[in-house]
Amino acid sequence: MSEIKESKKALFPMTKKERKLLFDPLNDNNPVTVQVLGICSALAVTSMLLPSIVMAIAVTFVIAFSNLAISMMRKYIPKQVRMIVQLVIIAFLVTIVELTLKAYSYPVYKQLSVFIGLIITNCIVMGRLEAFAMANPPWQSFLDGIGNGLGYGIILIIISFFRELFGRGTLMSGTPIEMKIIGSSSDFWIDTTTNSWFGWYTNNNLMVLPAAALFLLGMIIWYQRSKNTKLVDIS
């Protein structure tokens, strides 16, 4: 019943379950803030917005397609070597991402450098393959992958927004739409050397260091739990 109803209005008809797969990881079951996976790269690449966005896209691509591939092969993968097979697929996709970035977006490739390769070790990818793709059909696995990738990406983007703004005073630095918000020269929108309101302000160097990402992540988790009662452990 509900399926018929939905297929009328939506361009891409989705059942309730599929929608849950896609949107649950954004909040209720976020891989970073709820499952606390993928923290390492969330701390490392988030000092600026651009690399975070590229990282988010790359991880989403890798999770979605490795989920899809593993799910399609799940009945044929020998149980004894399933982890190795999963790793081969992940490494395969990560190498594709790396080669593509190196060919078509070299500056970003230089900036992310080692972290692209480290997507292989991102526990979200492996976790979704083991927990979901090995037991579910391809389309659902694909959606689950997209959902988890976006759930990871959204946290990365939130953290890097604050880190870049307070650490460097810029946003989207390294792109044509670079915005210089606050800083001590006349290039910036708020110039602390002449502005009488912000004369006290200096960029916080701590924000540039990975430790700041951990503080911000803690605050995001705190905020999320204060809003989302489902996540509060009442036992």
Add this chain to the structure above:
Amino acid sequence: MNSSKYIIGFTALLTAFVALVLSLMYTGLKEKHKQNELLFEKRAMLGAIQDRAKLNVSDIKDADIIDFFNKNIEQVVVDTKGNILTPEDVEKHGYKGGKAENVDMKKEMKKAFENRILPVYIYNDKNGEKIYILKLFGKGLWDEISGFLALGPDINTVVGASFDHKGETPGMGAEMKDNPKFPAQFKGKKIYDESGKLVSINVRKGGAVDPEHDVDAISGATLTSNGITDMLKSSLENYNNYLKKLK
């Protein structure tokens, strides 16, 4: 439970497929990767002379970079004794193309001092003056650091510098590349003292003391700053004999 035959067959097939696709992709994109690397290098090199040549390297298009490079830059390869090598000699060292841009400094720095060959780029100024751009290569805190130092026609005064790194800490050591104020300090510094002795340029923690041979270190990045000092010293020593011959 699967049989061993099935497991081996499955993994072999999967690996073969993955290897095939990746190797095809790698060979297909190899040219483009190489182009990107060379272009990045050229952009960095022009960064060292951007004040002198009135360019803004971060804004110009890739095609213009290549165009400018081909028109105005002369490439020379020298050895540590100061002799200029012919392209054939350079190819004998294993660099196809035989030009300065083909020389890999990472390999050269591993060799013994006498056997190294070094790239030099000469920019012919509009006034007919020659600017010598030298390649720097060394070790920072985490990984390789590199750069270009441009010397004026007196072969002593620095007219510009640009730096690059592989994995220095963003916001700290990485400022050597990201913060244009750091390379800008090198302008006007001198690498030889009055007696003609090579003293290089020191990146000094706590602020420059000697106005001719010191620049301020990057705050919070002492080890990267020390790495830059060492890189300048060792790289300039490589070029010392060549520069002396030029004088």
